[in-house]
Amino acid sequence: xxxxxxxxxxxxxxxxxxxxxxxxxxxxxxxxxxxxxxxxxxxxxxxxxxxxxxxxxxxxxxxxxxxxxxxxxxxxxxxxxxxxxxxxxxxxxxxxxxxxxxxxxxxxxxxxxxxxxxxxxxxxxxxxxxxxxxxxxxxxxxxxxxxxxxxxxxxxxxxxxxxxxxxxxxxxxxx
Amino acid sequence: xxxxxxxxxxxxxxxxxxxxxxxxxxxxxxxxxxxxxxxxxxxxxxxxxxxxxxxxxxxxxxxxxxxxxxxxxxxxxxxxxxxxxxxxxxxxxxxxxxxxxxxxxxxxxxxxxxxxxxxxxxxxxxxxxxxxxxxxxxxxxxxxxxxxxxxxxxxxxxxxxxxxxxxxxxxxxxx
DNA sequence: GTTCCTGCAAAACCTTTGCACCACG
DNA sequence: CGTGGTGCAAAGGTTTTGCAGGAAC
Numbered sequence: 001x002x003x004x005x006x007x008x009x010x011x012x013x014x015x016x017x018x019x020x021x022x023x024x025x026x027x028x029x030x031x032x033x034x035x036x037x038x039x040x041x042x043x044x045x046x047x048x049x050x051x052x053x054x055x056x057x058x059x060x061x062x063x064x065x066x067x068x069x070x071x072x073x074x075x076x077x078x079x080x081x082x083x084x085x086x087x088x089x090x091x092x093x094x095x096x097x098x099x100x101x102x103x104x105x106x107x108x109x110x111x112x113x114x115x116x117x118x119x120x121x122x123x124x125x126x127x128x129x130x131x132x133x134x135x136x137x138x139x140x141x142x143x144x145x146x147x148x149x150x151x152x153x154x155x156x157x158x159x160x161x162x163x164x165x166x167x168x169x170x171x172x173x174x175x
Numbered sequence: 176x177x178x179x180x181x182x183x184x185x186x187x188x189x190x191x192x193x194x195x196x197x198x199x200x201x202x203x204x205x206x207x208x209x210x211x212x213x214x215x216x217x218x219x220x221x222x223x224x225x226x227x228x229x230x231x232x233x234x235x236x237x238x239x240x241x242x243x244x245x246x247x248x249x250x251x252x253x254x255x256x257x258x259x260x261x262x263x264x265x266x267x268x269x270x271x272x273x274x275x276x277x278x279x280x281x282x283x284x285x286x287x288x289x290x291x292x293x294x295x296x297x298x299x300x301x302x303x304x305x306x307x308x309x310x311x312x313x314x315x316x317x318x319x320x321x322x323x324x325x326x327x328x329x330x331x332x333x334x335x336x337x338x339x340x341x342x343x344x345x346x347x348x349x350x
Numbered sequence: 351g352t353t354c355c356t357g358c359a360a361a362a363c364c365t366t367t368g369c370a371c372c373a374c375g
Numbered sequence: 376c377g378t379g380g381t382g383c384a385a386a387g388g389t390t391t392t393g394c395a396g397g398a399a400c
Contacts, residue, residue: 033374035380054364069382074365076380099364114318127312133305134327141298142332143289151324152309157317208354208399229389244357249390274389 019046019085026083040066041076045086051103077102089149110147116156123156194221194260201258215241216251220261226278252277264324280322287324291331298331 023042027034044060045052052060054073061068077100080086086102110131114123130150138145198217202209219235220227227235229248236243252275255261261277285306289298305325313320 031379033379035374037381071366071383072381114313114316116318117321123316123318125312125316127308130305130308130312133302133308134325137300137302137305138289138327138329141289141300142335143291143298143327143329144335145327145329146292147328149324149326149328150309152313152318152320153322153324154313154318154320160317160319206354210355210399212356245389246358246391247356250355 022083022085023080026079032079037066037068037072038076038079040064040068041073041080042085045080045104048104051089051101053099053101055099057102087147105147112148112150112152114152114154114156116159117153118155118159118162121156121158197258197260198255201254207254212241212243212247213251213254215239215243216248216255217260220255220279223279226264226276228274228276232277262322262324285322287326289327289329289331291334292328293330293334293337296331296333 019042023038024034026032027038040061041057044057044064044066048057048060054070054077057077058068058070058073061073077086081088081102084105087105089101089103111124111126112130114125115121131148134148135145194217198213199209201207202213215236216232219232219239219241223232223235229245229252232252233243233245233248236248252261256263256277259280262280264276264278286299286301287305289300290296306323309323310320
C-alpha cells in the first residue's frame, strides 16, 4: 500500500523549495541517493511547525502513511542537520533527560526561547538587538558566527501569579 | 577505610560557603538528610573548575577516596540542580549524542560559550550588555528571569585561517 | 525508632551498528 | 549492475527504578 510522494514545500524556508534544494545539494555532493524514505522524511519535517523528537517524527510519518523505520529516521536526521535544514537543540526539562530535540532552521528569522522553570511553557521570541551583540562578541574573539542557541529560563506570568498568591497565603498563616 | 569530611568551600560561589548553604536549605525544606555521600558530592562538585559529566564526577570521587555509587551520583546531581548549585547544559558535539553535562552556577558572574563548529573548541565569555537585553525580553513577556543559556556557534580564528588557506589552494588548482 | 538514603542489579530508554536484501542512478 | 540505503535485531550507553540493608535525625 503505497502513497504518492508529495513535493516538499517547506513553510519554514522561504517557501521556494529551499529545503529540497539544500537536501539535494548535500546528497549530490556526497554521492547520496534520493530514496522514497528520504522524500517522506523531508516532507514531514517541513510540515512540522515547532520542535520534534525522533520518536515523534516517526509517529507522524506512520500517521501519514509513510512506512519508515526508526533507524532510518535517526540516520537521516543527522543528514538533515548536516544539510542545514534542521538543528539539534538538546533541551532538558526539570533536570531529567529528555533526548534529542530538533527544529527547523528558519530561512531568515531566527528565534530563541523563553522557558518557564515551573510549568515548562516555552515561548519563542526573536530580538535583533541581542543578535547584533552576539555578532560583536564573536568578532571580539575572532569567531565568525554561524548560529546560536539562546534559552532564557525564568518564571512565566501565570506561575508568578500563582506563586505570589501562595506566598501571601503562607505568610498569613505561618508568619 | 574512611576519610575526614572536608568542609565544602566553593571557589565558584562567593567563597562564603554559599553552595553549602543552598544545599542545606534545599535539604531542610524537603526533609532531606545530609549524608556523607552528599557531603562528598558537594565537596568535589565545588572543586571542579569547568564542565563535568556524571561518569566524570564519579571518577573524581573515587580518586579522592570517596566511595560513592553511580546511582547516588545521578540521584544527587538532580538534587544539586534543584538547589541551584549546578546547571545542566546538554551539549552535543558534531550532531551525535554525548550525554548530560553539568557546570557550576556561578555566584555572580555568569558566563556563556563560544563554540567552534570545526574543532569543538569552547571559549567562555560574559557580556553584560547581552545579559541586560535578556532581562528586557523576559520582562516584555512577563517572565522573571532566573538564568539563561547562550551558546554561540561559529568558526574559531584558527580554523578560519586553516580554511581560507585551503580555499585559496583549491582555487589555485581547480579554477 | 522512623524515614530517608545508599548500593546493587535489573530495567528502561535512546541511539548506533552489523548484516542481508533491495532499489536508486 | 554496482553502490548506497533500508529494516531488523542486537549491541552500546546513559539514566532510572525496585528492593533490602544501613544511616541520619
